Amino acid sequence: MADQHALQTAMHQNYTAFKAILPELMKTHAGMFALMRDGQIVQFFNSDAGAMAYGDESFEDGVFSILEISDQLVEPELPEATPSEASADRPGEVSDRPEPAAPEIIVPRAIVFASQKGGAGKTTLCGHVAVQAELAGAGPVALVDTDPQGSLAEWWNSREAETPLFVKTHFADLGRDLNALGERNIKLVFIDTPPAVTDTIREVVGYADLVVIPTRPSPHDLRAVGATVDIVEDQNKQMIFAVNAATARARITGESAVALSQHGTVAPVTIHQRVDFATSMIDGRTVMEMNPESRSAQEIIGLWEYIATQLAKVERRVPERRVESRPYEGTEQRQVDRGPAFGRRVGARTFGKRVAR
Ligand SMILES: Nc1ncnc2c1ncn2[C@@H]1O[C@H](COP(=O)(O)OP(=O)(O)OP(=O)(O)O)[C@@H](O)[C@H]1O
Ligand SMILES: [Mg+2]
Structure with a gap:
C-alpha cells in the first residue's frame, strides 16, 4: 500500500x-x-x-x-x-512539479482477416483469435470492423466481457483510428473486412502487418483465393492461409493445404467445422470462453500461437505511414461501439472514484 x-x-x-x-x-x-x-x-x-x-x-x-x-x-x-x-x-492551482511526460505513442500491430470469398470464416476467426491474443496476455487488444454488414459489431454488442476493445470504422478512417488506438496503449489490432469489395480490402490490407486469409477446403474457395492473394502481394504484405471449417478426415483438407502452399504459407493448424464456433458467438463469446478444454479452443490457441510467431518475424510498420495525411479533427462516423441497446452501461458517476484502497 x-x-x-x-x-x-x-x-x-x-x-x-x-x-x-x-x-x-x-x-x-x-x-x-x-x-x-x-x-x-x-x-x-x-x-x-x-x-x-x-x-x-x-x-x-x-x-x-x-x-x-x-x-x-x-x-x-x-x-x-x-x-x-x-x-x-490541486488541479487548477499553480504547481512547480514537472508535468507528467506525454504518453509514448506506438502504432499497434495490425492483423487483417481478408478473403474475397464470402463465408470463409473471416469474422469467426478474427473475433476468436483476438480474444485468444488477449487471453494469452499479448494485449491490450482491439477489434476493428470495417465490414458494413457489421457481423463482428453484433457479436461484440452481445458480449459480456469488457475486452477486447471494439471499434467500428470506415476504411477511409482506419489510419487515423490505428493512431488513436496506439495513443490508448493498444498493442494489437485485429481487423475484419467485408467480402468482395476489392477497393476496401486493398485499402485495409495497406495497413496490415500480417494478413490472414481464411479459406474453406472447397474447390470454390480455392479458386477464389487468387484474387485476395493478388491484393496482398501487390502491397508486399506478409500473409498466411488458415484452412477453416474442415471436415474431419476429409481428403480434400490435405489437398487444399497443398494447393494453398503453392501461393504462400499455410498455418499448420486446421480449424474444423464444429457447431460451437457458431453457437458460442450467439451470445458474444468464443469457443475458449465456452469450453477452454474443447478441441475447437485448442485449435484457436494453436492458430494464435502461429500468428504470433509469424508476426514476430515481420518488421514493424513505420508509424507515420498514411496517418499524417488525415489530420485527427473530425467527429464523423467513427465511434467506439458501446452497445448501449444492450443495457451494459452503469449509470453511476464514479469519476475519480478512487486511487487506492
Ligand atoms: N469452423 C467453423 N465451424 C462451424 N461454423 C463455422 C466455422 N467457421 C465459420 N462458420 C460459420 O460459417 C458462417 C460464415 O462464417 P463467417 O461469418 O465467419 O465468414 P465471413 O468470411 O466473415 O463471411 P462474410 O464474407 O459474409 O463476412 C457463419 O455462420 C459461421 O458461424
Ligand atoms: Mg464477415
Whole structure:
C-alpha cells in the first residue's frame, strides 16, 4: 500500500494527464471509463465496475484511477494530505512539479482477416483469435470492423466481457483510428473486412502487418483465393492461409493445404467445422470462453500461437505511414461501439472514484 503523499501524487498525475487528453477521448470513447495508472491509460471499460475489477486484479497496491469520459469534468476527491502537500498540487492551482511526460505513442500491430470469398470464416476467426491474443496476455487488444454488414459489431454488442476493445470504422478512417488506438496503449489490432469489395480490402490490407486469409477446403474457395492473394502481394504484405471449417478426415483438407502452399504459407493448424464456433458467438463469446478444454479452443490457441510467431518475424510498420495525411479533427462516423441497446452501461458517476484502497 502506497503512502498518502504518493497516493495523492499518483492520483493527481492521472487526473492531469486525463484532463489533457479528454477532448480527444470525447471523440472516440465518450461515456466509457478509463483506468489510469502512472499518468497513462491502461484500458477502457464500459462500466466502472468492470474497470474496478480489472484494477483490483492487476494492481495489488491499489494505485489507479477510474475516470469517466464525460464533458462534465468533475474534480476527483483527493486523499487527505498535509497542508504543505495540498497547496501546490490541486488541479487548477499553480504547481512547480514537472508535468507528467506525454504518453509514448506506438502504432499497434495490425492483423487483417481478408478473403474475397464470402463465408470463409473471416469474422469467426478474427473475433476468436483476438480474444485468444488477449487471453494469452499479448494485449491490450482491439477489434476493428470495417465490414458494413457489421457481423463482428453484433457479436461484440452481445458480449459480456469488457475486452477486447471494439471499434467500428470506415476504411477511409482506419489510419487515423490505428493512431488513436496506439495513443490508448493498444498493442494489437485485429481487423475484419467485408467480402468482395476489392477497393476496401486493398485499402485495409495497406495497413496490415500480417494478413490472414481464411479459406474453406472447397474447390470454390480455392479458386477464389487468387484474387485476395493478388491484393496482398501487390502491397508486399506478409500473409498466411488458415484452412477453416474442415471436415474431419476429409481428403480434400490435405489437398487444399497443398494447393494453398503453392501461393504462400499455410498455418499448420486446421480449424474444423464444429457447431460451437457458431453457437458460442450467439451470445458474444468464443469457443475458449465456452469450453477452454474443447478441441475447437485448442485449435484457436494453436492458430494464435502461429500468428504470433509469424508476426514476430515481420518488421514493424513505420508509424507515420498514411496517418499524417488525415489530420485527427473530425467527429464523423467513427465511434467506439458501446452497445448501449444492450443495457451494459452503469449509470453511476464514479469519476475519480478512487486511487487506492
Ligand atoms: N469452423 C467453423 N465451424 C462451424 N461454423 C463455422 C466455422 N467457421 C465459420 N462458420 C460459420 O460459417 C458462417 C460464415 O462464417 P463467417 O461469418 O465467419 O465468414 P465471413 O468470411 O466473415 O463471411 P462474410 O464474407 O459474409 O463476412 C457463419 O455462420 C459461421 O458461424
Ligand atoms: Mg464477415
